[in-house]
Amino acid sequence: MMNQKNTQLSLQGMTLEAIxxxxxxxxxxxxxxxxxxxxxxxxxxxxxxxxxxxxxxPWARAKVEELYLQPRGAG
Structure with missing residues (x-):
């Protein structure tokens, strides 16, 4: 599981709308x-x-970001 800092770095430059x-x-x-x-x-x-x-x-946004970072087809 990614920690919050790694998640933020992975999503850097991405808007919530784009995600x-x-x-x-x-x-x-x-x-x-x-x-x-x-x-x-x-x-x-x-x-x-x-x-x-x-x-x-925030908790829902975190779940969306987590889903976005998963490889497609996973989960």
């Missing part, structure tokens, strides 16, 4: 909602609503 767009392209909303059970992914999902929630909710 979210990449994840949606890779997994789709349904799979993201299965992997991270948060309402903004499972009920009428959109980039805008997800960004609003994730910017206010």
């Amino acid at each position: 979210l767009n990449d994840l949606v392209a890779a997994y789709g909303w349904e799979e993201m909602g299965r992997r991270i059970d948060i309402r903004c992914f499972t009920h009428d999902p959109s980039i805008k609503s997800s960004l609003t929630f994730l910017r206010k909710t």
